[in-house]
Amino acid sequence: MSDHDHDHDHPDYLAHHFDTPDQQFEAGKLGMWLFLVTEVLMFGGLFCAYALYRANHPDIFAYAHGFLDWKLGAVNTAILLASSFTMALAVRASQLGQQGVLILMLVLTLGGGFGFLGIKYVEYTSKFGHSIWPGQMNLYYPIADIKLYQEDADGNRITDDQGNPIPITREMQLREIAFVEFETLAIKHHYTPLGVDAEQYYLDMGVRERLEEHGHAEHFDHVFHHGGHGTHHADEADHGSHDGDEGHGGDDGHGHAGHEDAHAAADDPAYDYEHELALIPVAGEVPARSKVPAPAYASTGLSPSFAHDADEAEKPGLVETLGAPDLSHAKHYIPYAMQPEGVQRRIHLFFQIYYCATGLHALHVLIGMGCITWVLGKSLAGAFTAEYNVPVDIVGLYWHIVDLIWIFLFPLLYLIH
Amino acid sequence: MTVADKPITTDIYGQPVEPKPGNDYITHSKGVLSWALTLDHKRIGLMYLVAVLAAFAIGGFFAIFLRTMLLFGSKVGETRMGFEVGAAAWNDFYNQAFTLHGAIMVFMFIIPAIPAVLGNFALPLQLGAKDVAFPRLNLLSFYCWCGGSALLAAILFGGILSAFGIAMPQALNGLDTGWTFYTPYSTTTQTGVVLATLGAFILGFSSILTGLNFVATIHMLKPKGMGWFNMPLFLWAMYATAVIQILATPVLAITLLLLCAENLIGIGVFDPKLGGDPVLFQHFFWFYSHPAVYIMILPGLGVVSEIISTFSRKHIFGYKFIAYSSVAIALFGFIVWGHHMFTSGQSAMINAIFSLLTMSVAIPSAIKVFNWLATMYHGKIRVETPMLYAMGFIWLFTIGGLTGLFLAALSTDIYFHDTYFVVAHFHYVMVGSTLFAFLGGMYYWFPKMFGRMYNETWGRIGWAFCFVGFNATFFIQFIAGSKGMPRRYATFVDDFTWYHHLSTGGSYILTIGLFIVLANWILAKRGRRAPANPWGGNQLEWHTNSPPPHANFEYDPVGTDPYHFHDWTYDEKIDGYVLDPEHDPGNPTHAPVH
Numbered sequence A: 001m002s003d004h005d006h007d008h009d010h011p012d013y014l015a016h017h018f019d020t021p022d023q024q025f026e027a028g029k030l031g032m033w034l035f036l037v038t039e040v041l042m043f044g045g046l047f048c049a050y051a052l053y054r055a056n057h058p059d060i061f062a063y064a065h066g067f068l069d070w071k072l073g074a075v076n077t078a079i080l081l082a083s084s085f086t087m088a089l090a091v092r093a094s095q096l097g098q099q100g101v102l103i104l105m106l107v108l109t110l111g112g113g114f115g116f117l118g119i120k121y122v123e124y125t126s127k128f129g130h131s132i133w134p135g136q137m138n139l140y141y142p143i144a145d146i147k148l149y150q151e152d153a154d155g156n157r158i159t160d161d162q163g164n165p166i167p168i169t170r171e172m173q174l175r176e177i178a179f180v181e182f183e184t185l186a187i188k189h190h191y192t193p194l195g196v197d198a199e200q201y202y203l204d205m206g207v208r209e210r211l212e213e214h215g216h217a218e219h220f221d222h223v224f225h226h227g228g229h230g231t232h233h234a235d236e237a238d239h240g241s242h243d244g245d246e247g248h249g250g251d252d253g254h255g256h257a258g259h260e261d262a263h264a265a266a267d268d269p270a271y272d273y274e275h276e277l278a279l280i281p282v283a284g285e286v287p288a289r290s291k292v293p294a295p296a297y298a299s300t301g302l303s304p305s306f307a308h309d310a311d312e313a314e315k316p317g318l319v320e321t322l323g324a325p326d327l328s329h330a331k332h333y334i335p336y337a338m339q340p341e342g343v344q345r346r347i348h349l350f351f352q353i354y355y356c357a358t359g360l361h362a363l364h365v366l367i368g369m370g371c372i373t374w375v376l377g378k379s380l381a382g383a384f385t386a387e388y389n390v391p392v393d394i395v396g397l398y399w400h401i402v403d404l405i406w407i408f409l410f411p412l413l414y415l416i417h
Numbered sequence B: 001m002t003v004a005d006k007p008i009t010t011d012i013y014g015q016p017v018e019p020k021p022g023n024d025y026i027t028h029s030k031g032v033l034s035w036a037l038t039l040d041h042k043r044i045g046l047m048y049l050v051a052v053l054a055a056f057a058i059g060g061f062f063a064i065f066l067r068t069m070l071l072f073g074s075k076v077g078e079t080r081m082g083f084e085v086g087a088a089a090w091n092d093f094y095n096q097a098f099t100l101h102g103a104i105m106v107f108m109f110i111i112p113a114i115p116a117v118l119g120n121f122a123l124p125l126q127l128g129a130k131d132v133a134f135p136r137l138n139l140l141s142f143y144c145w146c147g148g149s150a151l152l153a154a155i156l157f158g159g160i161l162s163a164f165g166i167a168m169p170q171a172l173n174g175l176d177t178g179w180t181f182y183t184p185y186s187t188t189t190q191t192g193v194v195l196a197t198l199g200a201f202i203l204g205f206s207s208i209l210t211g212l213n214f215v216a217t218i219h220m221l222k223p224k225g226m227g228w229f230n231m232p233l234f235l236w237a238m239y240a241t242a243v244i245q246i247l248a249t250p251v252l253a254i255t256l257l258l259l260c261a262e263n264l265i266g267i268g269v270f271d272p273k274l275g276g277d278p279v280l281f282q283h284f285f286w287f288y289s290h291p292a293v294y295i296m297i298l299p300g301l302g303v304v305s306e307i308i309s310t311f312s313r314k315h316i317f318g319y320k321f322i323a324y325s326s327v328a329i330a331l332f333g334f335i336v337w338g339h340h341m342f343t344s345g346q347s348a349m350i351n352a353i354f355s356l357l358t359m360s361v362a363i364p365s366a367i368k369v370f371n372w373l374a375t376m377y378h379g380k381i382r383v384e385t386p387m388l389y390a391m392g393f394i395w396l397f398t399i400g401g402l403t404g405l406f407l408a409a410l411s412t413d414i415y416f417h418d419t420y421f422v423v424a425h426f427h428y429v430m431v432g433s434t435l436f437a438f439l440g441g442m443y444y445w446f447p448k449m450f451g452r453m454y455n456e457t458w459g460r461i462g463w464a465f466c467f468v469g470f471n472a473t474f475f476i477q478f479i480a481g482s483k484g485m486p487r488r489y490a491t492f493v494d495d496f497t498w499y500h501h502l503s504t505g506g507s508y509i510l511t512i513g514l515f516i517v518l519a520n521w522i523l524a525k526r527g528r529r530a531p532a533n534p535w536g537g538n539q540l541e542w543h544t545n546s547p548p549p550h551a552n553f554e555y556d557p558v559g560t561d562p563y564h565f566h567d568w569t570y571d572e573k574i575d576g577y578v579l580d581p582e583h584d585p586g587n588p589t590h591a592p593v594h
């Protein structure tokens, strides 16, 4: 009976089990909101892992995020915000039945998506360029960038009697690591003073010599001396905002005080590079656990007993119970290569969370762009009118959530204090 | 000759209806494609039924297999079932058997069983709606189930082949982590964790889509005259379930993705070797999987509420308490997960808090049980097959729930942790209760689904086998567990032989019972045609023919009190209940409509 009742206003787009277009629209919207809840909760898991590891290792997060370029992140935030705005305009245009505006706005939104992914591509490739990879190979990332075997002047591998290539020595590796890291952290990211321990360390590792070979010795001096005391303050002000981000900019006083300490440390015969050397992993080999005093809690603090068990079991490398050094200001800065192995692993973890979160988000951007393309195709075919525009509205909602998730990811990953 | 003997059915007013092909949803259209591409919630429900029963059969096979292995668990060194008991191959076999049993039963059977089969079939009918809110999503959800299950099945067959000495790549090499995929073992084992987690991830999608669909349906498609507080309680239960599916499953999704990435490229979030923490995995996993236990049990509680009231011919007692207790269980379910990690090294403070919160779940659970008992009190109880299952459910759920308190209490949990006591507890809740509710619900809605009556006598016999078999299998495990028999062991000392023999014997009885149930359903193909309302329920699904037409109702039904049974009178001729048209608020003409 009622089948006949609403035959007269049962347009094509209205499914048979709904009575009115309004009801169908509300149902669709409710469904989409529920789906967005699941999306937020899914990222919630990652945020939770992030919060946990950051709460336990704030210093490491502060250190590791220095590899990220906050400017690119900020540009991407702006792009996504703008595309969210154009998406909202598209929804409005569809409700007003403005066909042309709708198509223009959808194209602009899509463009924003491409822009975002383009910049993401640049960021990822620059990470890969520094051998910061997703996954386990990242564990030894400074080494992944350097040669594993000794070469002669022409770049041919030197072989032993049996014709096997000879691995480079730890000493050689350490020099390579120091060089790659110095380039990455100190030069490419205009790092503020790295601290005096570090200066001596990088000098010892021949970083300055190699920079000189390339004619870039001034980079080295710039990083440690800012062109002398006179310009020190001005220079630091230049990088003021960046300082804060890095988490170990420190105040000016430390720069000088640290300087004095530095020479003391460098002159100190007890400063044992040999010991630090032993901590550097060689590619393909898991080094034995070092005997640094262990804190009472394992990495995340969720499982203290687990850590104790492992200690007793003496399983090499099973649970790393090294204490994280204080990286919070320049004086104590320790270069990555000098970090105890456990700290290196946690730095690794930061990038894994970075890749998981941004990768999953990028996947959502892709899906969103697919949906926008679909809506664009339909609107080119003139499918939407002032009466019927549910898909535009729903895809719009999805695009806003993609935007919203990034708004949380950006400060959490790029702007750590 | 009475109407019942004739090959015709009757409508809700007791008028004979000639069953013509095409008049009901089963014969509405023909061909495999008309099923495979159907958007009809009733057909999708039936496809789910076949699918989850197949999963149940496979999971059950592994259960019987491992129970049979345990017959010989104390004969270490002797050869049984072609293997040396206690040798590596024996242990591997056992590990794989209990893992596949658990993973298949949890992800492929128990979680979807009631929502996807009975929910899909009955939920729109109870709402007087023509379909769920998003029929295409509903079909997608079914195919997600198929896709996820296909991955698990691939691992399973790979595991069987490799057991016969055929070399398999690791991805297909069976699964031996237990259904919980605990790290660090799941990141080091040489079995197919990656495919299994992907499979569970896709099954999770299926679950999310079903839940999302149901919430939207209940919100948007309530009929005229039905508000939140005259909805059948099954709908409240399904709503609470759907909320859990939506809020908890995404956390499992990200956990499984991280575990996958951990296995594939070694991201290290759960790997202490790389700076991560395996206990974080446990927290993530149980943040989903404890609420998932309520995804399994809540729909069962809803089914039982319907059956108890209908078969007591009495208005449900404490409607609002039962409705709110479903929601309370769903919400409490999110804050108790830590009780799975009492021995994983949480702080004593956190343990105490989780212990207290866990015990509080007993309150809404008990509210339900007492309300059911109060409903039955002074009712005109018809002890027929669905009611037997519902009463069996109360028994099993009470035992399962009360033993849960032992595990919620810190002092006893430390002792019972990882023993058969735990195994028995969660089988009473997840298997006993949910399975009995599922079977009871199937018997309850069977006439509506297929338009045929099953054999009542064999229905009762099947129930008796299941009930006795189940209790024989699992009650003894409480005792074995409390005497120290650890779970997940392929061998044991002689002292436990007797317990395991009894338990295995019980599992055989249970199997016989389940086969009787299955045979009864299949043979019902030739059963008497069902009247529109064989039980006299007043929920809206009984306000249409059996089986319902493609669009569910002849006219838009109007919601009434679902537990007001007095307008339906028993008609001996058709062995069913008929409605006086004067009392049918949905009938616009107050006359039978054809």
Ligand SMILES: [Cu+2]
Binding pocket: B289, B290, B293, B336, B337, B339, B340
């Ligand atoms: Cu639990």
